[in-house]
Amino acid sequence: MKPLxxxxxxxxxxxxxxxIAPAAIxxxxxxxxxxxxxxxxxxxxxxxxxxxxDERLMRLAAKVFSDKDEDERQVKKLVEGLKGVxxxxxxxxxxxxxVAADVETIRTQLRGPGWTRLVNVTSKKEGMLEVxxxxxxxxVGGLAVLHTDDRELTVVNIVGPVDLDKLAxxxxxxxxxxxxxxxxxxxxxxxxx
Amino acid sequence: xxxxxxxxxxxxxxxTTANVVQAKGDDFNSVVKMxxxxxxxxxxxxxxxxxxxxxxxxxxxxxxGGEAKRIAEAGSVKLAVFEDQNFNGDFIKFRNSxxxxxxxxxxxxxxxxxxxxxxxxxxxLKDAGDKFxxxxxxxxxxxxxxxxxxxxxxxxxxxxxxxxxTGKAITQEATINDQE
Numbered sequence: 001m002k003p004l005x006x007x008x009x010x011x012x013x014x015x016x017x018x019x020i021a022p023a024a025i026x027x028x029x030x031x032x033x034x035x036x037x038x039x040x041x042x043x044x045x046x047x048x049x050x051x052x053x054d055e056r057l058m059r060l061a062a063k064v065f066s067d068k069d070e071d072e073r074q075v076k077k078l079v080e081g082l083k084g085v086x087x088x089x090x091x092x093x094x095x096x097x098x099v100a101a102d103v104e105t106i107r108t109q110l111r112g113p114g115w116t117r118l119v120n121v122t123s124k125k126e127g128m129l130e131v132x133x134x135x136x137x138x139x140v141g142g143l144a145v146l147h148t149d150d151r152e153l154t155v156v157n158i159v160g161p162v163d164l165d166k167l168a169x170x171x172x173x174x175x176x177x178x179x180x181x182x183x184x185x186x187x188x189x190x191x192x193x
Numbered sequence: 194x195x196x197x198x199x200x201x202x203x204x205x206x207x208x209t210t211a212n213v214v215q216a217k218g219d220d221f222n223s224v225v226k227m228x229x230x231x232x233x234x235x236x237x238x239x240x241x242x243x244x245x246x247x248x249x250x251x252x253x254x255x256x257x258g259g260e261a262k263r264i265a266e267a268g269s270v271k272l273a274v275f276e277d278q279n280f281n282g283d284f285i286k287f288r289n290s291x292x293x294x295x296x297x298x299x300x301x302x303x304x305x306x307x308x309x310x311x312x313x314x315x316x317x318l319k320d321a322g323d324k325f326x327x328x329x330x331x332x333x334x335x336x337x338x339x340x341x342x343x344x345x346x347x348x349x350x351x352x353x354x355x356x357x358x359t360g361k362a363i364t365q366e367a368t369i370n371d372q373e
Contacts, residue, residue, distance in 0.1 A: 039285075042285055042288075042306060043285055043309070045306070045309075046307065046308055046309070047305070047306070047307050047308075048304075048305065048306040048307075049303070049304075049305050049357075050301075050303065050304040050305070051302070051303045051356070052300075052301050052302065052303070053302065053353070054300065056300060057300055057302065057318075057353070060320075060325075060349065060353070061350075061353045063346065064346040064347070064349045064350040064353065065350050065353075066347065066350065072350055072354075075354060173354050173355070174353060174354065174356075175302075175303050175356045175357070
């Protein structure tokens with residue numbers, strides 16, 4: 001005979017699992033930067049851009065870009081293997097609309113295991129540019145760019161195998177803003193993180 | 194006890210799927226109603242627009258750098274227009290409500306907010322068999338449009354490459370009077 005307590009315990013447990021399962025599925029990979037901490041800046045910004053190209057969309061992108069069109073073939077090659085492109089960009093009318101603590105919500109994540117800041121990366125744009133790569137062993141698992149100016153704050157996060165050359169070619173496409181990135185002559189790990 | 198446990202299970206399953214059910218209906222009409230309720234505005238019916246000389250999706254849109262071509266698949270356009278009304282409201286609250294309602298079945302592609310909510314543009318997309326549905330919601334200070342179209346994979350590529358520009362072109366294509 002099946003003991004009654006088995007039913008009593010199993011059923012609520014099953015119910016609990018059903019509630020938790022969607023959250024577990026939605027769990028993001030490590031190279032995905034959480035940018036929700038910046039959302040409050042939307043109310044102060046004169047321009048906010050929020051791009052979300054997740055893995056489903058990246059797979060679609062890889063399928064729909066044509067091999068016949070030279071331009072599309074190049075983009076297709078660039079997006080192959082990528083698992084997501086996320087951008088959050090704010091422009092402000094006046095200085096001082098965001099504070100160091102806002103930027104810190106991003107930098108804190110980029111101090112996590114695997115992330116390495118590339119030095120000597122410059123931008124044609126004014127302001128400060130920080131570029132980080134996430135290494136899984138020898139493989140690059142993601143990239144993050146933080147561009148800060150007195151009146152601008154932009155975070156770009158690309159999930160998947162990507163490098164600076166690829167990023168530079170993707171500028172202006174897939175909602176990635178023109179960052180004016182100039183590849184360094186050489187890059188090395190920044191131990192001061 | 195068994196009955197209680199079963200009830201808990203049913204409630205849990207209902208809660209888990211509630212949002213899915215909410216978003217499975219006609220999302221285009223839901224978004225139009227959401228705008229109407231949130232901003233206390235009314236959209237203009239398509240027959241009225243047609244009388245005024247405006248045709249839906251009959252114009253060709255000029256894609257950045259290319260020749261004039263139609264973006265939306267023929268006959269796929271759904272359009273709601275709000276004209277000369279006040280769109281004053283908490284745009285962040287609106288954005289959150291919109292995302293909450295659509296994010297289950299639609300993929301948010303790009304959202305831009307300009308001038309403290311003076312212009313809001315939201316672009317969502319989803320699979321529709323071998324084609325794709327795209328929903329473009331544009332809200333300005335006095336006007337707004339909700340456009341849903343079906344895109345071929347080729348035109349989806351355009352949208353993915355240049356989400357902002359192609360999103361605007363989709364709205365233009367759906368609303369510009371080709372008799373002009």
